[in-house]
Amino acid sequence: MALADGRALPASLLATEAGVSPQTVSAHLNKLLDGGLVAVERSGRHRYYRLKGPEVALAVEAVARIAKPQPIKSLRQSTQAAALREARTCYDHLAGRLGVALLDGLVRQDALTRTDGGxxxxxxPDDPLAQQLPDGPYALGPNAAEVLGELGVVIPEQPTRRQLLRFCVDWSEQRHHxxxxxxxxxxxxxxxxxxxRRRTRQRAVDLxxxxxxxxAGLL
Structure with a gap:
């Protein structure tokens, strides 16, 4: 989960996040490397690990939904959980209440259009929970260039290697982002x-x- 915002982190920090020894986390990271789920890069004497791609981040979130919930034992943990529900990064895009509100606003301003009447x-009703959608019911709307331009984004004229429009069912909001x-x-x-603004060593972000x-003015 610490890597699910797309960052690369050293094994020592991941051991601290997981509450296990450096030896234990190294053994697990080697298995994940062999399985093609993480990638590693060297910087000086350190090795930094990251998830192999957004598909792996989505798989982690999906598994987290059915994993045994971690008990919240402190006010700090409760505050962190609330912050994740409010706004977080899902690999390299926005999720949580803010991510869903962003998509709502883009549809409301006709930057995106629902193609299914939703x-x-x-x-x-038939969307799987906490997964990326292979057939998200959205297309660029008539105001896409204008609205996205005001948000600082230019729509590429030529197709890019990465698909422009993808959508996930947000695990905390149970709506699309x-x-x-x-x-x-x-x-x-x-x-x-x-x-x-990113939070230090957290996936939560602050608006x-x-x-x-x-x-509020644009969307």
């Missing part, structure tokens, strides 16, 4: 503009006052 970011190249570009823009005012 409303906003609402999940379809935006993924794919567009979701990543919007998240990067928000961070660069100071509308979002700044500046970002709140801007998004």
């Amino acid at each position: 409303t906003g970011a609402d999940r379809r 935006l993924a794919g190249a567009l979701g990543a570009a919007i998240t990067n823009s928000f961070l660069e503009r100071g509308w979002l 700044t006052e500046r970002g709140r005012e801007a998004l």
Whole structure:
């Protein structure tokens, strides 16, 4: 879960996150490397591990849904859990209540259009929980270029290697959030503009006052 926002972290930090010894986490990381689930890069004497891609991050989130819940034993843990539900990164795009609200706003402003007659970011009855959707019911809308431009994103004229529009069923909100190249570009823009702020060593992100005012006006 510590790697699910796309960062690369050293084994020592991952051991601290998991509450196990460095030897234990190294053994597990070697198994994950052999299985093609993580990648590693060297920087000086250290090795930094990251998830192999967004598909692995989605698999981690899906497994987390059926895993035994970790008991919350402190106010700090409770606060962290609430922060994750409010706004977090899902690999490289926004998730949680903020991610769902973003998609709602894009549909409301006709930057995206529902192709199935649904409303906003609402999940379809047969959508699997906590998974990326192979056939998200959205397309670029008539105001896409204008609205996305105001958010600091330019729609590429040529197809990119990564699919522009992808969508996930958010595990905490049980509604859709935006993924794919567009979701990543919007998240990067928000961070660069100071509308979002990362928390140290956490997947949770904070919507700044500046970002709140801007998004209230635009979406």
